[in-house]
Amino acid sequence: MFKQFIGWKFTLVAVAVVIIVTTIWFVNNLSEKIQQEETKKVATWVEANQELLKASPDANLNLAVEIIRTNTTIPIILTDDHGNIIDHRNLDSAAVTANGSYLQNELNDFRKQHPPFIMAIDAKTNNYIYYGDSLILKQVRYYPYIQLLVVALFIGIVLFALSSTNRATQNLVWVGMAKETAHQLGTPLSSMEAWLEILKEKEEIVPMVTEMAKDVDRLKLITDRFSKIGSVPNLEERNIVEQVANMVAYIRKRAPQKVQFRLQSEEREVVAMISPPLFDWVVENLLKNALDAMEGKGEIIVLIENHLAHITIDVTDTGKGIPKAYHDKIFHPGFSTKKRGWGLGLSLAKRIIQDYHKGRLSVKWSEVNKGTTFRIWLRK
Incomplete structure (x- = not known):
C-alpha cells in the first residue's frame, strides 16, 4: 500500500x-x-x-x-x-x-x-x-504561472487526501488486526484458566500451577492491550514512577544477568493521566528494544523527570545505536533493523502515546556503537 x-x-x-x-x-x-x-x-x-x-x-x-x-x-x-x-x-x-x-x-x-x-x-x-x-x-504571459499555482494547489489537495486515506486505512488495518488477535486469544485463555482450576486440586504440582497462572495472567494482559487498540481508552490518574518501576522489575527478571537496570527519579510520586495497560505496553516495548540492541550485556537507565506542565521518561541503553537516517523511519509501520519481526512495535507505541495520551515519543539521542535514548513526553 x-x-x-x-x-x-x-x-x-x-x-x-x-x-x-x-x-x-x-x-x-x-x-x-x-x-x-x-x-x-x-x-x-x-x-x-x-x-x-x-x-x-x-x-x-x-x-x-x-x-x-x-x-x-x-x-x-x-x-x-x-x-x-x-x-x-x-x-x-x-x-x-x-x-x-x-x-x-x-x-x-x-x-x-x-x-x-x-x-x-x-x-x-x-x-x-x-x-x-x-x-x-x-x-497570456502570466497564464502559465497562474496555471502552475492551480496545478500545485490541486496536487497538494490530492496528495493530502491520499495521505489521509492511507493513514485511515492503516489505522483500520492495525485496529482490525489487534481486535482479531484479542478475539483469537480469548478462547484458549478461557480453556487454560479452566484447566488450571482442575490442576490446583493436585497439591504436588501447586508450585508449577502457580507459575502457569502467572503466564496465563500475562496472556490475559496482552489480550486486554490488543482489545483496547482502536477504542477510546479510559485514562486513570497513576503514579508514573510506580508504573514504570513495575515494568522494569518485570523485564529485569527476564533479562540476561549481564544487563544492569537503573531507575532514576527525584520524586517518588509523579502523577499523570494514562491508560495503564497501553502505557505499560509502550514502556515494555522500549525496554525490550533496549535489550535487543545490547545483545546480552550493558546498562539500561530509565530517567523520570517531573516538570511544571509535563513529564518525561527517558529510556537509555548502551547498545549498538541507531543511524541518524533511521531516527524517523523506525516509527514507520513495517520498518525494522532486526532480522526478525514485523516492525510494528515502535509504530504502535508511537500511536499509543500520541493518539491516546496526547503526548510524544521520539529518539532523543543515538550514536552508533554507543547507545540510544528514547523519550516519552506526557502532559500532566
Missing part, C-alpha cells in the same frame, strides 16, 4: 510537470506570435500617421484615419528628439492624472521592452514612438 501511494505521488508529479512544460512551451510560442503581430500593428499605425503628415489636401485618408482610430489595445507614448513626452494612447487616464511620474515610468518600461519607431516630421525633426505590451499579451 505504501509503495502504491508513492507510485501515485510520482505519477501526479510527472503529469503536472508534463502539463506545465507543455503549457509554457505553447504559451511562449503564442505570446511570441502575438508580440510580432502587435509590432506589425504599431508599424502600420506609424505609417498611417506618417501618411497623414505627408498627405495633400485632396488625398483620401479614410484608411489611415481608420488604422489610427482602431488601435485601442497597444499602449503608445510619443516623444520628441529630446525625449519629452508629446502624446500617449491606451494608458490609464486616471493614473496619468493622479500620478505625475506615471507617464515617465511607463516610458522607461517601454524603452526596455521594444526599440522605438522613428517618425520623420520634417527634414530636421523626428518623433519617437515607444510602445509596450497590450493587456492581452500580459495575460
